[in-house]
Amino acid sequence: MLMPEPDAAVLARRPQLVDALKRLIDPAGVIADPIALRAYENDGLTAYRQPPMIAVLPRDTAEVAAILRFCHQERIKVVPRGSGTSLSGGALPLADGILLGLGKFNRILEIDYDNRCAVVQPGVPNLAISHAVAERGFYYAPDPSSQIACSIGGNVAENSGGVHCLKYGLTTNNLLGLEIVLMTGEVLRIGGKHLDANGYDLMGILTGSEGLLGVVTEVTVRLLRKPETARALLAGFSSSEAAGQCVADVIAAGIIPAGMEMMDRPATHAVEDFVHAGYPMEAEALLIVELDGPEVEVDHLLSQVCAIAETNGATSQRASASEQERLLLWAGRKAAFPAIGRISPDYYCMDGTIPRSKLPQVLARMDELSRRYGLRVANVFHAGDGNLHPLIMYDANKPGELEAAESFGADILCLCVEVGGVLTGEHGVGVEKRDLMPRMFSDVDLDQQMRLKCAFDDKQLLNPGKVFPVLRRCAELGAMHIHRGQLPRPDLPHF
Ligand SMILES: Cc1cc2nc3c(=O)[nH]c(=O)nc-3n(C[C@H](O)[C@H](O)[C@H](O)COP(=O)(O)OP(=O)(O)OC[C@H]3O[C@@H](n4cnc5c(N)ncnc54)[C@H](O)[C@@H]3O)c2cc1C
Numbered sequence: 261m262l263m264p265e266p267d268a269a270v271l272a273r274r275p276q277l278v279d280a281l282k283r284l285i286d287p288a289g290v291i292a293d294p295i296a297l298r299a300y301e302n303d304g305l306t307a308y309r310q311p312p313m314i315a316v317l318p319r320d321t322a323e324v325a326a327i328l329r330f331c332h333q334e335r336i337k338v339v340p341r342g343s344g345t346s347l348s349g350g351a352l353p354l355a356d357g358i359l360l361g362l363g364k365f366n367r368i369l370e371i372d373y374d375n376r377c378a379v380v381q382p383g384v385p386n387l388a389i390s391h392a393v394a395e396r397g398f399y400y401a402p403d404p405s406s407q408i409a410c411s412i413g414g415n416v417a418e419n420s421g422g423v424h425c426l427k428y429g430l431t432t433n434n435l436l437g438l439e440i441v442l443m444t445g446e447v448l449r450i451g452g453k454h455l456d457a458n459g460y461d462l463m464g465i466l467t468g469s470e471g472l473l474g475v476v477t478e479v480t481v482r483l484l485r486k487p488e489t490a491r492a493l494l495a496g497f498s499s500s501e502a503a504g505q506c507v508a509d510v511i512a513a514g515i516i517p518a519g520m521e522m523m524d525r526p527a528t529h530a531v532e533d534f535v536h537a538g539y540p541m542e543a544e545a546l547l548i549v550e551l552d553g554p555e556v557e558v559d560h561l562l563s564q565v566c567a568i569a570e571t572n573g574a575t576s577q578r579a580s581a582s583e584q585e586r587l588l589l590w591a592g593r594k595a596a597f598p599a600i601g602r603i604s605p606d607y608y609c610m611d612g613t614i615p616r617s618k619l620p621q622v623l624a625r626m627d628e629l630s631r632r633y634g635l636r637v638a639n640v641f642h643a644g645d646g647n648l649h650p651l652i653m654y655d656a657n658k659p660g661e662l663e664a665a666e667s668f669g670a671d672i673l674c675l676c677v678e679v680g681g682v683l684t685g686e687h688g689v690g691v692e693k694r695d696l697m698p699r700m701f702s703d704v705d706l707d708q709q710m711r712l713k714c715a716f717d718d719k720q721l722l723n724p725g726k727v728f729p730v731l732r733r734c735a736e737l738g739a740m741h742i743h744r745g746q747l748p749r750p751d752l753p754h755f
Pocket of ligand 1: 303304339340341342343344345346347349350351362382403404405406409410411412413414415416417418419420421422423470471472474475476477597686687723
């Protein structure tokens, strides 16, 4: 993994930078001890590790602003970090950069039931919001499988999704307001408790910007009323084509399930051995379809989905008859990643999106690739929105297996683009998919995106080395015409 070359002059100033930071914020929030810094050396993409030069743990927006203003003046790179669960290496530190940990921002500031929203700090774990409002019958809808740990700030930065985002939308659809600190230390407030914002859709730009445009210091999220009831249907199929057709037919019938997930046979077996949810082991593909809303409506829609599954040759069907049974059906799917962790020393979780109809074709090609690379793969799939999560199993202790897993993963992502999909569904680009960006975007597209980055961060100090395959200087983009990707100043440093 190629990252920007550490700046020796910055590294030489480390002791002075530590002293200066200790004068700027509470000294207890400045971590310089090499052993303590190891705690931050990786995120959920554990294949890559790099301790930061210094870690800082600010307590409030004023401290974040002071740190960023200082780093801007001193030209020091900054990597924001929430809970460090990113699967694309977005929070991977830089050897000559400061890691800005938002873990101390962990308070729910306000719950406003009248306006159906909550104002929270970015370090609050996703699930904590739903827990805080559960007794009044409300919840926060986006539910990444990591929701017990991942922070709401990280969710905003990655535009995270979850199994229930098919009906209720991703993070971007559930935000009302943000407070952001720019690299210059300026504090920007966007949106609020109202439903629409004036001007350009800056919230849309910042959501999913992977910590490259600003640091999120406050988030106003929508709260939804918990549905009156929810029921899940488990259906087994003898082929992924049949399961895929069932998904297409459910959507075509005008039904929007709360969640519609698919697992292939390897994933089903790994999960069943772990969770014992009663999944049919003979099925080649498994669907879990959840319907929620008023009881009468749910029962009606459930019978329609059962009939559609029947028409598509479902080999087994089981509808949850109690809340406990519904949760058990989901427990298997939600434990898919740890279940794979039990049967393989290491696994690499990919995240691409394809048109739903291409699933059988993509699975067949993945099988071929699996044989070619000699690595097993299991698939879990947000079937309703076409988001595929192949889990490539490898052993990092065997020479060459990590590299083979990386190449296998890259081939899968290229395949997603080839069939009309995109490189990422919800885990972001980070370092993982950075070098594949030209497969998806033209030079003109990438230059336009870089110009946007430059408008927020003119010195390219915020999370550099992520998302964009080359580190271009803003001046270069602003002042020079780049024809067909040919840079007029090739002597400028790129990586
Ligand atoms: C077991 C497991 C299951 C997962 N399941 C899902 C899933 O179902 N759906 C899904 O979408 N993701 C999933 N993820 C990925 C991950 O949990 C999400 O991307 C999550 O949003 C990351 O949040 P975090 O707080 O851990 O952020 P981090 O990992 O700390 O950071 C992620 C990115 O956000 C930036 N960032 C973090 N905080 C801020 C901030 N306050 N301001 C600006 N930038 C910031 C970082 O620089 C980095 O680029 C899963 C991960 C694991 C390990």
